[in-house]
Amino acid sequence: MQRRPHPRRFAAATLAAALLAVFAPTASPTAAAAAGETPAAAGDYCAGKCLDVLPPGENGNATLAEILLNKVFGSRPAHTDDQLGPYANLAGAYPQLTEAQLRSFFNDASFGVPADQVASTTRPRSDVAIVRDKATGVPHITGTTRYGTEFGAGYAAAQDRLWVMDLFRHVGRGQLSGFAGGAAANRQLEQSFWQAAPYTEDELQQQIDAIANEGDRARQALADAGAYLDGINQYVRESYDGRYFPGEYDLTGHIDAMTNAGGIEPFKLTDLVALASVVGALFGSGGGGELASAQVKLAAEARYGTAEGDRLWSSLREADDPEAVLTLHDGRRFPYALPPDSPQGTALPDPGSVVPEKTVYDATGTGTQGATTAPGLLPGNLLTAKHGMSNALLVSGAHTDDGHPVAVFGPQTGYFAPQLLMLEEIQGPGISARGAAFAGLSFYVQLGRGQDYAWSATSAGQDITDTYAVPLCTTDGGPVGLTADHYRWHGQCLPMERLERKNSWKPTTADSTAAGSYTLVMNRTNYGLVTARGTVGGAPVAFTSLRSTYRHEADSIIGFQMLNDPGAVHDAAGFQQAAQNINYTFNWFYADSRDIAYYNSGNNPVRAPGVDAGLPVRAEPAYEWRDFDPAANTARYTPPAEHPNSVDQDYYVSWNNKQAAGFAAAGFGNGSVHRGNLLDDRVKALLAGGGKASRVSLTKAMESAALADLRAEDVLPELLRVVRSAPVTDPSLAAAVQKLETWRAAGGQRRETSPGSHAYADAEAIRILDAWWPLLADAVFRPGLGDALFGALTGAVQINESPSGGQSGPTSGTASANESIPHKGSAFQYGWWSYVDKDLRGVLGDPVAGPLARPFCGGGDLAACRTALLDSLRKAVAQTPAQVYPADADCPAGDQWCADSIVQRPLGGVTDPKSTWQNRPTYQQVVQFPAHR
Template sequence: MTRPRRPAFRGHTTRRTRARTTTAALAVGALLALALSTPSQAEPLATQAAAPTDYCVGQCADILPPGQNGNATFTDLLLFKGFGTRPPHFSDTVKPYERLVWNSQGMTDDGLDPYYDDSSFGVKPGDVASTYSPRPDVTIVRDKSRGIPHITGTTREGTMFGAGYAGAQDRLFVMDVFRHLGRGQLTPFAGGAAANRAFEQEFWRTAPYTEADLQRQFDNADELYGADGLKMQKDIQAWVDGVNYYINTVGIAYPGEYVALGLPTPQPWKVTDVVATAAVVAGIFGTGGGGEMASALALLEAQAKYGVAQGTKVWESFRSQNDPEAPTTVHNGTTFPYGTTSANPAGRAMPDRGSVTPEPEVVDQTGSATTATVAPKSSTGIKPPNKTQSKESLHGIFNGGVFPEGFGPKGMSNALMVSGRYTESGNPVAVYGPQTGYFAPQLLLRQELQGPGVSSRGIAFAGLNFYTLIGHGADYSWSATSAGQDITDTYAVPLCEPDGSTPTKASTYYVFRGQCLPIEKLERHNAWYSSLGSSEPAGSYTLVAQRTKLGIVTHRGTVGGKPVLFTSNRSTYGNEAGSALGFMQLNDPDRIHSAADFKSAASNIGYTFNWFYTDKTDIAYFNSGDNPVRPDGADPNLPTWGYPQYEWQGWNPDTNRATYTPVAQHPQVVNQDYLTSWNNKQAPGFSAADGNFGYNSVYRSQPLDDRIKSVISSGQKFTRGKLVEAMESAATVDLRGDEVLPYLLRVLKSAPITDPAVADAVAKLQAWQAAGSHRKTPNEASKTYDHAEAIRILDAWWPLLVPAEFQGLGPDLYNALVRTQKIDERPSAQGSAFQNGWWGFVQRDLRKVLGDPVKTAQPVTFCGGGSLAACRSVLSDSLLAATRVPATTTYPATADCAAGDQFCADQIVHQPMGGITQDRMAWVNRPTYQQVVEFPARRGDDVSNLALGKTATASSAETGWFNSPPPNAVDGNPTTRWASNWSDPQWLKVDLGSEQSIRRVVLNWEAAYATAYRVEVSRDNVNWQQVFATSNGDGGEDVARFGATPARYVRVTGTQRATSYGYSLYELQVFRQ
């Protein structure tokens, strides 16, 4: 007889596993690509180490688009450009990530499978793609499902070596981009595209270093952190060795982008490359403050408009330093004062109005460097195949730069966590992750690390994957959002002349602690040339940073008529590498056993992040950052005199280290009812950083809060699926429509609307707002939003509404405030949206007009001068004007989108950081990498398979040539199976030997699986209780979960076969957890 063919492998994407199909490759091209893209590796190993116990027991999942693979050979690039053929694992998580947009409503735990990958420790036997060892003390297993490396070392050094090797396999070119950017040398490496120049210059302003500066950070680690510092140094060196081993053994299969850009083969890695990369991450995602100058200029304009006293109050109302209406992560009544203004800020150094000029950082421009650094709106999507493998198909692939326009220092990411008090299982549930933008390949990579003192699975930035930065351990998980609290201050530093003559703004000496010192000049000469990949004409310039003891010079001006430098000093400047200590501890299972341990580890991270933690019983939050202790008289909002009495407490100018606020003063909480963060205010009293004017009555975290509170107040309980539903629902919300539009409509409807165009617009806006204010199509095939016309109206109205409502500010003050806080951040190709805007200012002003309660002091009501009728007229006139704005103006044409194409204008673009691009995705405001986590157990709990080796019986069993008796299903061997007769119903039963409390049954089906079956339990083998049933079985691995139930016998009864054959199970497993 013919048996059903056993699949070659089953893709273990999450709890339920399905067979995958593959497509035929182009015959000649695929063979050539394989020959050039397979790296030289150590001899493959036949076996792999057993995975350590994972107490998530199948309830940890994650997703990261577009795919794990990020290295393509030159031949791979040609194949893609010629035929649209991407190498394996370049784009296999795009669709699962995107399709959640249309499939989250009513989400259950079982329904998560198509949209998230199982992130359990280890690799299931059928999912092993390759096993190899770059050196004897480390083994790397790649899974078939996603190509993720699972790195296991018998020594710590071997584990780190393997991480470096695997990281280079997956992201070598991206790593090279980072190490060059961290030195201010992006353009010589990736070309002189306008976007590359703009981002290079922006980052140089943030973190200019010499090579000696970078080396010093690494060398000082053991002196600063003792044994842990020495361990960090050894870890990093071993990781560097792994990267270099890959570079030295890869042969000609290195990334094709090097060839396209006319670069030599990858150069050896150094420990200073790690420090330079850390500086990039700290500068983009882990910093805050430094906006005192823009804030001061806005205050000057407010005082010029309204007078000193009234102008200061107006400025304070926009400043939103501690707005009582701002949503906070800590909401249990605890306050955490930080960054508050002294009652008498004697050290405040306000610039003279009109005296301030920015310090130039670019000089000696030649060639294309003399053109403006504005990124072109280039195409980034996949193009139709041109049926050629000519090098010309790669022409100009980096003309748009490797970073998108506007990408730079900002805070992103979100988190939703619910205490076990409000979950069905009684265990906490978390859905969280970093929102780092969308790139091809991604800036992040997934990995598993196992070795002495390290046990983790999750993600890391390319170039920093010696530790897992966000992920989970054996029985705990952690994540982060950018916090952005104030760790950067601006000082007014008097200028001087060494000969004692009168200084001017152009002087090159400054006063520090009574001495007249020369300004240190840091220079980086960059030159670039046209290449196949970047057709930007040749050019060059010199980047210049003026450095003082009190930081980098950003402006010059006068204070009280005296010439000064304005410098910016960040507490983590020169100390970025030290945060590795906290990440090292988070990866160490011997360090982390509780929420208290988590907070202790997170406190060693100097970057400004909000950290979140969950285990079997607890949820916790902790805000990290090297928060300097400021003396009385210093003003955290505005420039402060650079005098000794206003320096940070304990500050050492040689190391830039200082006294930082104690751990207890950082915002934190354990087991609050729920936790949310979307880069919002951390806690009451914790001041918004000087450049952050956005912590007020409207913030994008509110849709998260609203959905969680709605479920809790209804008496329902959360599951992982229900929390994912809440997250994804908020991810398509237009914040303006959700939080501001109701007040706009109230004002407009405060009297009869007589203009037909306005009435029609109001009706459309009202219908959209009532439907939830989502920017979402009805299904995946549609390219037209529901309520598309209402969305178009609001998109056109907002840029007209804000200046009309606030015209009373006058142009000078209005423009100065816009420079501190842009008026809008609607959806765009970058994905992340609605973080910075005037939504709270508009809403609060309208509430004052309407007579609603307003907790925040606002001395002036702007809309219509406070008159409801006049305000209504302002809104009506601006709305009418918006209805007349063509869609082609609201959504201008780009290289990829036709003018007026609303859906395309919103779509997410995976910014190319390599030659293989990705298709656009539907817009969603969601973490780039996201975990879904629920731990039912912890170390010490029994999570063993209770059915293993126990007595199994069945209604029937296949004999003869394909002998498949019942004991095969409980022998722990994934290659043996029980098979029944070819009829319905059939059952398989296991006797656990004694009564146990059980909560989970796992079934691993062969190709002959059940579409309908039930799971029953019994204490006496006579009376049976059904605990699970389904009629939608799809084979692979099924997990049946139910409440804790006492049982000695477990029976699985199949009632409907998926094939004409019998039922066939590789394993029947039973668990307490």
């Protein structure tokens, strides 16, 4: 927890904690360890060859006494961080990894718990048992009835993640500040989620009511969710009465540590929809960058004229780049959202006219006098900052050591303490699965394994969100201005729907000076939520965001239910059928003993002919989604066969890269260099010359990519070729170039000199490239782009995404000025890697498929390009470590390893140590099934 209670409250809390530590129970009476037989494990066909890991640890609840002991003595509750060490240590040990060592870095993900490994058995009802193992404390839930099974899942979720669940049901409603305090980051975060998914309570309930009409599976899912909530609420009651609830409720003033006055609000079905909206907004949406794209197009036209400017804009967009690494490399095309030859209905804003929609009203105490200086519980830009996530490597049985497929895959959901995900095993009538699920939505395993198959996902991000330019109007005949609250819809002038959320907070921390409040407002139209205003051809418009999954975040419940049902998933076809019932934009992967498979999910709207999905569209019937119904926010969607899909390709890799040829990338910069290349190149090398992959070799390939600097591996060679095209006579530059060459020859990785040294091998070369990249991007492109286009392009795709997030270059006020969330692990997803690579290869005379529309570095002249690179390198070499790695809340200035390090960002009162940087999934499975049902 990063907030301190008022000093008098803190003193009382400390005294109460001392009493609690001695006298209060640490588990409910129903949760005491019980002797006797444990429920039999379900059919498990993995034979011990399924492994997983999820740092920092399964236990995410701590009492007030445990939190204070952590602060004072550094002690932690059991299973709080026992998966962090194995996860972190793979970075240093992977080159020598053996089959026998895999379990040193991953947990046994077999079903059930051997009798001698049972730590406790909880029986919250007679029809369910929650068995926790000694090694990790993961709950293994076995029920004899469906209701009891799901009740147990809810009870176990509350045991492990009650505070996180409560936190995120408030985030999903845009109410974090009132629950966790008015820190600036808390307010920023709730504002961003409110802008993405503003719902009334009635609208949350409407999603539930809509599901109830979708058939037997949907009705069963709602029954499962109800039982799950009953389990959560039983634990809430028991923990409150027994005073062993999470201590964060004391520290935030929701419960009085001395008297126990206060309480925890019961959970209800609409909370689950709010939680699902958070997951959907973070990981399952795509598109929505049309205004940024339009700004690039307009700036390019202003600099180079309409024809040449449009060619340049199109080449920078890289919607279907022929050099992009593909998940499906079998030659098939899956056309979707491709730019049309003759766009229809495009609505470009007048230059300089766009103004973001005001969302905060009636603010009191939110300025200097009222904002806390404490950081928020979550990054304020958790939703708004671009960040990549998740990867997958799968090899078919035809290319493995024992003839059975191998998969190493998992999601990258960020690093938090406790995690947003939790591990669990659920066994009951119609359910048989083990894996990870988002806290508060764990009535089904969302990523994991069944009896004889495993599945995982990466964020796909295809374009399911469009921007419409909606004409503003008045009903009184008066002039129309940008502040008008009516809009044109099919010839009518309709009022915008004003959605409001009143938030207020109290001064609950020692460094808060005043209470505060404000009202969050979003205006909604039939064409979606108003995000900005401006003019098109001089006429005032509202720019709206229309997302196909808006008002439908709960619909995916059916697909997840099917993935957990051994009766629904027998093979690759059953897996793909289940994935088709998930409307979020994910790449889904599957492996059993015979097949590997892939399916890209999402409600992909069918657009009107000629509409360019990458630009704002005129709000007229001719340019609406086909069969669009604004009342339900439904439309016609592309059929499953048109979604990228495959069974038994030789291998699949995914790291949020392009899915297939013809499947347009949403946004900019998905071209010749992408971090997906790091996986693709390594798997190709494994299989070259008839090579066979194994669990060990595929894990090593993943971890090698996790430590690679994408720029060093795939762009630095061209940079060095240009620089070495003539002798480097400046001694300081020659020395820098030599260090870069040595590092690149050694693999271009960011690895410690030895495990735990907290110092990089090739540290100087790494520092030089970190400093050089934003400077060289500026030197290569700003002269040709000009300031306006350069700034517009950084607004569409940031220049850099380094591990530390601290090198944003000489720009100001653009996306690259806040390139990433620091200490987040995930890196190299977004950047100008492809632009630099294509441009330099063109300067060098190499063939380039899908080149940029014009040369940039030195205007295409090799000697001039070399001079520009050396001048920028000279500036980079002159930067001190403190300049390259500025201080932040976690690290002193100049500490390279610390700047890169992963921080398990505290969501509660217990903190965890930093770990060395690696770019890999948060939750990860290593699986190879030897048998099938």
